[in-house]
Amino acid sequence: MELNLSGMVGQSACLAEVLRVLGKVAPTDSTVLVTGESGTGKELLVRALHANSHRAGKPFVPVNCGAIPRELLESELFGHEKGAFTSAVRTRQGRFELAEGGTIFLDEIGEMDLSLQVKILRALQEKEFERVGGDKTMKADVRIVAATNRDLEVEVETGRFREDLYYRLNVIPLHLPPLRERGNDILLLASHFLGRFCRQKNRCVQTFTPEARDLILGYPWPGNVRELENFMERLSILCDQDVITPHDLPRKILDNAGVVLPPPVVEAAAAGFRWPTLADLGEKSMGLKEFLDAMEETLLVEALERAGGVKNQAAELLGIKRTTLIEKLKKRNMAGE
Ligand SMILES: Nc1ncnc2c1ncn2[C@@H]1O[C@H](COP(=O)(O)OP(=O)(O)OP(=O)(O)O)[C@@H](O)[C@H]1O
Numbered sequence: 001m002e003l004n005l006s007g008m009v010g011q012s013a014c015l016a017e018v019l020r021v022l023g024k025v026a027p028t029d030s031t032v033l034v035t036g037e038s039g040t041g042k043e044l045l046v047r048a049l050h051a052n053s054h055r056a057g058k059p060f061v062p063v064n065c066g067a068i069p070r071e072l073l074e075s076e077l078f079g080h081e082k083g084a085f086t087s088a089v090r091t092r093q094g095r096f097e098l099a100e101g102g103t104i105f106l107d108e109i110g111e112m113d114l115s116l117q118v119k120i121l122r123a124l125q126e127k128e129f130e131r132v133g134g135d136k137t138m139k140a141d142v143r144i145v146a147a148t149n150r151d152l153e154v155e156v157e158t159g160r161f162r163e164d165l166y167y168r169l170n171v172i173p174l175h176l177p178p179l180r181e182r183g184n185d186i187l188l189l190a191s192h193f194l195g196r197f198c199r200q201k202n203r204c205v206q207t208f209t210p211e212a213r214d215l216i217l218g219y220p221w222p223g224n225v226r227e228l229e230n231f232m233e234r235l236s237i238l239c240d241q242d243v244i245t246p247h248d249l250p251r252k253i254l255d256n257a258g259v260v261l262p263p264p265v266v267e268a269a270a271a272g273f274r275w276p277t278l279a280d281l282g283e284k285s286m287g288l289k290e291f292l293d294a295m296e297e298t299l300l301v302e303a304l305e306r307a308g309g310v311k312n313q314a315a316e317l318l319g320i321k322r323t324t325l326i327e328k329l330k331k332r333n334m335a336g337e
């Protein structure tokens with residue numbers, strides 16, 4: 001049977017192996033634990049798993065266990081009865097109920113409290129749970145898929161994760177290798193993203209010079225596919241030429257390869273500061289909002305680079321609050337970088 005890859009791109013042997021196992025496990029109801037560094041495509045892989053299962057026509061319900069406050073996570077997952085706690089003004093269904101017949105994706109499961117882990121184990125083994133404050137036992141026909149970028153074996157050893165739940169989740173482990181180990185997939189993905197962003201912006205699809213290609217291939221991509229994707233979006237906005245040269249690449253990629261470039265012909269500092277004019281908007285075929293967004297993004301990136309990724313410091317450089325910075329990054333899908 002042809003696999004529905006939900007848009008996953010890559011031809012490396014290590015990714016092919018992951019997809020081979022995915023093809024086998026998808027049609028079953030087995031529990032799957034997806035591991036891998038941040039930005040390696042764990043969520044995309046789980047969506048592909050659901051799309052290739054007999055549950056594909058039923059809901060896919062992702063829950064980010066690390067993003068929901070601990071005291072709310074149980075009621076988020078299992079729902080609550082009216083009056084269960086002060087703010088529970090009405091009975092509410094949890095995500096397990098919403099996922100009935102489908103798949104629930106417990107993302108960042110390593111962040112979950114031990115007390116809630118027991119309840120997840122029961123939902124897995126007995127397919128039963130109760131709403132918070134409820135005494136009626138509910139049945140759940142839900143496939144559970146979990147992901148984490150922590151090493152759960154270490155978490156088990158240090159007592160932060162239940163051993164029984166770990167073994168129960170880890171029936172079929174799927175490990176997504178970091179992007180730097182996928183060889184030529186880096187370039188396939190770069191062209192894939194660049195093509196997509198250029199088409200979205202109705203501009204002619206950009207290509208790389210061989211030198212730029214080598215630099216991209218040699219960079220370790222600590223933020224993995226997400227970092228590459230964001231970077232390609234930035235190029236599609238900020239790089240005017242249709243051929244991308246090393247000059248267009250960010251400092252960190254050049255520094256990684258020890259490349260020192262002669263300064264570009266027009267040094268911004270030497271030319272002096274100048275407010276953008278309408279002609280600049282016209283030249284870039286951008287609307288005001290797009291232009292301001294792009295300008296904001298370059299400043300965010302520069303501040304983050306200068307602060308070595310420390311958000312407090314970057315926010316200070318920009319003269320904004322840390323929470324405002326994080327909001328701006330989230331909106332651009334850059335929060336994980
Ligand atoms: N093989 C791939 N082909 C195409 N796009 C991909 C691939 N892998 C990841 N992406 C894209 O990269 C981005 C990050 O992927 P995803 O959110 O699935 O990663 P993640 O491992 O869940 O990250 P995190 O641990 O930070 O939650 C998404 O926009 C996703 O669509």
Ligand SMILES: [Mg+2]
Nearest residue numbers: 039042043107
């Ligand atoms: Mg994720």
